[in-house]
Amino acid sequence: MAMKRPKPEEIVVKLRQVEVLMGQGMPRIDAIRQISVTEQTYYRWKKKYGGMGTEQLKELKRLQKENKRLRRAVSDLTLDKLILSEAAPGKLLSPSRRRACIELVRGKMKVSERRVCRVLGQHRSTQRREPQGRADEELLVADMIELTRLYGRYGYRWIAALLRDSGWQVNDKRIERLLRREGLKVPMKQPKKGRLWLHDGSCVRLRPEYCNHVWSYDFVHHRTDDGRAFRTLNILDEHSRECLAIRVKRKLNANEVIDALTDLFILRGVPGYIRSENGREFIAQAVRDWIDAVGAKAAYIEPGSPRENGYCESFNGRMRDELLNGEICYSLREAQIIIESWRKHYTTIRPHSALGCRPPAPEAIVPMDQRPTMH
Template sequence: MIELARQYGRYGYRRIAALLRDAGWHVNDKRVERLWRREGLKVPSRQPRKGRLWLNDGSCIRLRPEYRNHVWSYDFVHCRTDDGKAFRTLNILDEYSRECLAIKVKRKLNSTDVIDALSDLFILRGVPACIRSDNGPEFVAQAARDWISAVGARTAYIEPGSPWENGYCESFNARFRDELLDGEIFYTLREAQILIEQWKRHYNTKRPHSALGYRPPAPETVVPMDHRPTMH
């Protein structure tokens, strides 16, 4: 438990308990919590709940994902390498499964990069019913809007100044920054790309997700080797 807490410093005892059970330990949350407190480990502070977007007419907009590939969302995150030069990441999520579909890392990202990243995913996974994003210039570029419509997906833009309407991406971005970006020094862009890809793989296949019953969004599947007769 202490080793996992040291390795994943921003995880609380429930997430650590899920990792222990995944590793074969027969422990429940209460026992882990007792040991957690006895060892003086601190539970990360909870994020405040965000409200809904209420319009002037009293109605409330809320597009909820109902199945895999129903709603994807995407957003930018800013960071810097050790030399002070900025880079950006384009994070794309499936809101229903909570799987991170892609993180594109470049010094500069624009609407063309958004189209390139989405087109690769469309080939691999098919076209989602709806794509949610904020109102940044990369997302509202006419070329991107026309392309998304042409391939059969709807665009859903959140209201300006209302990040909670893109809550899935906002939550992911917060975990991404808290668990990786704030704790790493990236000396080169290439190093950032490698470490971010490694974190994405861990997030999808290992990291327990509280909204999924402390299961990872896309756990790895182990295929046993065939039992072949031994040659004498």
């Protein structure tokens, strides 16, 4: 039967016993035999506990215990730090994100659920509770995915507005949460534009006050699949944000500009101002004379300052982002049909933030399955 390992107090007592025996004249080896240990064990004990009294031994035990507690605390802090480093970057603001993060950490580090929940601030009952969606959520997600398939560059605000138009009672936050859950990317936000000022502090932007007050027009360049270039002349009502017309041709000159504006003037009347850049098609003498003759005024922007034509530049960016960058046109006729279909969608269906998430010129509400598909 194996003997029990002596406690430190017992070792100190035996060492003191050897010292007493040696003080009485007994040889060292005989005194060691009296305490029933080997000579190697004696010297090992003496190296560790030699000259130590009872009080010193108590202090040593206290320090060892404190050292063990500190090592455990450092180990716990190191483990907590590792758990936080394995967690998702940034704040975990929702229980669902914490739930997914905790499962990920446990799969990587093999730590207890209790420990990870404590570090990441998730109650264990919340972690174990299975989320229950609403009864109509499956149908809502199906309609939402269908809209994102049709209009891939729309963010959650536009998708929510389209869903409300089709009869759903939903808010923007719910659609944003469902889009994130389904892994659908939200388009990046555009940087804010500064106000336009002259050196003397006066504002130079002519702001539209009513429909037909200020129109703006500009060119957009693109190419068909065979590499041949074509241009689009975009005409916009700045107050209503309505795209009045898009003329698509291989070449557009001053006469084409006059022809497009003439058709719109007959249908909608003459606007107060027509804003444009300083391209040769816009500042041609024929265009200037014709605009003056019909009773409108030309508002040219400063050279090299396209931001002064912000409404039309914003429309051009939406057109390129939502349509041109995602379509391959094999002929000019195909480009004309696709662009005109998109213009009607932009005017009658697509929500606009400046109009309270309503389209510029909405038509009667059309069921979603009967709306035109963007190819």
